[in-house]
Amino acid sequence: GAGVSQSPSNKVTEKGKDVELRCDPISGHTALYWYRQSLGQGLEFLIYFQGNSAPDKSGLPSDRFSAERTGGSVSTLTIQRTQQEDSAVYLCASSADRGRNEKLFFGSGTQLSVL
Amino acid sequence: GNSVTQMEGPVTLSEEAFLTINCTYTATGYPSLFWYVQYPGEGLQLLLKATKADDKGSNKGFEATYRKETTSFHLEKGSVQVSDSAVYFCALSASGGYQKVTFGTGTKLQVIP
Numbered sequence A: 001g002a003g004v005s006q007s008p009s010n011k012v013t014e015k016g017k018d019v020e021l022r023c024d025p026i027s028g029h030t031a032l033y034w035y036r037q038s039l040g041q042g043l044e045f046l047i048y049f050q051g052n053s054a055p056d057k058s059g060l061p062s063d064r065f066s067a068e069r070t071g072g073s074v075s076t077l078t079i080q081r082t083q084q085e086d087s088a089v090y091l092c093a094s095s096a097d098r099g100r101n102e103k104l105f106f107g108s109g110t111q112l113s114v115l
Numbered sequence B: 001g002n003s004v005t006q007m008e009g010p011v012t013l014s015e016e017a018f019l020t021i022n023c024t025y026t027a028t029g030y031p032s033l034f035w036y037v038q039y040p041g042e043g044l045q046l047l048l049k050a051t052k053a054d055d056k057g058s059n060k061g062f063e064a065t066y067r068k069e070t071t072s073f074h075l076e077k078g079s080v081q082v083s084d085s086a087v088y089f090c091a092l093s094a095s096g097g098y099q100k101v102t103f104g105t106g107t108k109l110q111v112i113p
Helices: none
Strands: A005-007 A010-013 A019-024 A031-037 A043-050 A053-056 A065-069 A075-079 A088-095 A110-114 B003-006 B011-014 B019-021 B023-026 B032-038 B045-050 B056-059 B062-065 B075-077 B086-093 B101-103 B107-112
Touching: A005 A088, A010 A019, A019 A088, A019 A110, A031 A075, A043 A065, A043 A075, A043 B101, A075 A088, B003 B086, B003 B101, B011 B019, B019 B107, B023 B086, B032 B056, B032 B062, B045 B062
Parallel strands: A010 A110, B011 B107
Antiparallel strands: A005 A019, A019 A075, A031 A043, A031 A088, A043 A053, A065 A075, A088 A110, B003 B023, B019 B075, B032 B045, B032 B086, B045 B056, B056 B062, B062 B075, B086 B101, B086 B107
């Protein structure tokens, strides 16, 4: 596609429910990242994928959070038993390779609200 | 670990004023440095970057110089416009291994006519 696509753009859920957030990276981009942006906070790193593997999961806040990537393309971030503190904008980004000078292309994010 | 510290916002300027947004970093080795911008209702996009000491990144009238001696990468623009109103994020990509990008907290800029 032309850019990184995330869905849904907005998600309202009840505390304790599970949610799935989807990211479609730019075609051919091997690296994929998930970040979380909370009000008044910076971008908090969650997880990084190179291809289908995730060499760095160090940012996942708890075992309620998991992510997978299939076919070296689409990624899904799953949050189980959502809590109010999970409310944030979840951003996905992709880049062409693992080089540290490579710029990230961001999606518009999913605004998650946990009531 | 690596970290990025940005000046607190919001910053409010009149059109044509000079802009400086301070950014300092902590990292091992020789990171690459970036400024990303998030315009209202849009996703983050790269504004400029510098990959080694004394490099100057520039784009759309914005500039930032990689200062290793002061571990800084301050963003500057000589004359801001209303259309520059956005949130600006300083970021670094650590040397060695894969490109994990660490972001600052962001600085909101509002330019008034």
